[in-house]
Amino acid sequence: xxxxxxxxxxxxxxxxxxxxxxxxxxxxxxxxxxxxxxxxxxxxxxxxxxxxxxxxxxxxxxx
Numbered sequence: 831x832x833x834x835x836x837x838x839x840x841x842x843x844x845x846x847x848x849x850x851x852x853x854x855x856x857x858x859x860x861x862x863x864x865x866x867x868x869x870x871x872x873x874x875x876x877x878x879x880x881x882x883x884x885x886x887x888x889x890x891x892x893x
Contacts, residue, residue, distance in 0.1 A: 845878035
């Protein structure tokens with residue numbers, strides 16, 4: 831597995847855990863750690879979003 835694929839999967843998992851926490855407990859871990867829509871939290875959300883799009887590519891890889 832390529833390094834970029836591994837990083838993307840890790841970010842996808844982080845995003846999924848955060849959404850699970852929001853859904854089950856109404857707790858946003860990213861906002862709790864980095865602040866409500868701070869620059870850092872926005873960068874994290876953007877990276878998770880791009881990783882989600884990259885994950886679509888992983889579905890079709892035939893390694």
